[in-house]
Amino acid sequence: MAELKDGCVKPARGPIVPTTESPSAAGGAAPSAAGKEVPMLARVGHEAIDFEANAYIEGVGFKPVRLSDYKGKWIVLCFYPGDFTFV
Amino acid sequence: MAAVAALYDEFKALGVEVLSVSTDSRFVHKIWQEQELSKMVPGGVPFPMLSDPGGKIGSVYGVYDEAAGVDIRGRFIIDPDFVIRAMEVLTPEVGRNPEELLRQIKAFQHVRATGEVTPSGWQPGQTTLKPGPDLVGKVWTVWKPE
Numbered sequence: 001m002a003e004l005k006d007g008c009v010k011p012a013r014g015p016i017v018p019t020t021e022s023p024s025a026a027g028g029a030a031p032s033a034a035g036k037e038v039p040m041l042a043r044v045g046h047e048a049i050d051f052e053a054n055a056y057i058e059g060v061g062f063k064p065v066r067l068s069d070y071k072g073k074w075i076v077l078c079f080y081p082g083d084f085t086f087v
Numbered sequence: 088m089a090a091v092a093a094l095y096d097e098f099k100a101l102g103v104e105v106l107s108v109s110t111d112s113r114f115v116h117k118i119w120q121e122q123e124l125s126k127m128v129p130g131g132v133p134f135p136m137l138s139d140p141g142g143k144i145g146s147v148y149g150v151y152d153e154a155a156g157v158d159i160r161g162r163f164i165i166d167p168d169f170v171i172r173a174m175e176v177l178t179p180e181v182g183r184n185p186e187e188l189l190r191q192i193k194a195f196q197h198v199r200a201t202g203e204v205t206p207s208g209w210q211p212g213q214t215t216l217k218p219g220p221d222l223v224g225k226v227w228t229v230w231k232p233e
Contacts (some may be wrong), residue, residue: 014143014189038151043175048165051136051144053108055171056116063155065106065135066171074103075165079139079150079158081179083111083119 012064013052017041048075089127090185095134101192103133104125105181108145110157113138150176164192206230 015038041049048067055065067075088107091098098105111119116136125131130213137144144153145158152159159177162183172195175185194205206226214230216222222229 012138014141015147017147018143020105020131022195031186037145038143040147042148042163042174044171044172046171048163048169048171051147053139053144055137056112056120057135058115058120058133062113065137066186067106069108070104070134072167074101074167075125076098076103076105076188076192077148077163078088078091078107078183079145079148079161080107080109081155081157081159083115084123085179087183
């Protein structure tokens with residue numbers, strides 16, 4: 001029963017921030033702590049922040065995707081405001 | 088998203104993996120694909136559509152709007168060393184230009200392969216610059232804005 005394996009609530013890991021790169025500039029906030037405001041860490045010329053997210057993939061179905069799975073390739077990461085929006 | 092999907096063959100030809108991210112669930116992504124995207128682009132969006140509930144991923148990438156509860160329009164080019172090479176962030180009402188995204192990828196790939204640098208608006212085949220002491224003050228001899 002594949003359907004049952006993918007229930008409604010299936011948390012993915014979200015951002016995976018290396019502990020050695022914990023930002024000291026942002027008041028020492030722990031980026032992965034639940035509920036804490038997360039500082040922007042992405043900067044050009046610096047390593048991308050890894051993360052894991054649940055995904056829908058055409059022809060595959062539902063699958064967790066980790067950004068670092070694509071390490072070694074060129075990646076375009078596109079954020080957008082929402083499905084069924086107008087632009 | 089549909090505009091990027093429509094040019095997907097070009098991204099593939101450049102060896103680029105595309106990932107889209109919004110705060111919608113993977114279930115909504117599936118229905119959006121079935122109900123709308125597949126009618127805009129043959130076959131729909133061919134790349135993984137990622138879910139960022141709560142905007143935690145968007146936050147570390149600087150694109151999460153806490154008031155609206157969504158990830159705004161931001162796109163990042165990441166090279167094979169996992170280094171972010173470019174970012175572009177827009178408020179939601181203006182869409183992206185995928186042609187410019189392709190142009191930037193081609194330029195970054197050229198730079199990576201040759202060590203040359205590309206002037207403003209560079210397209211493949213056009214003049215590149217070879218930085219060094221001899222070029223200082225002499226860029227005008229090899230390149231001018233059109």
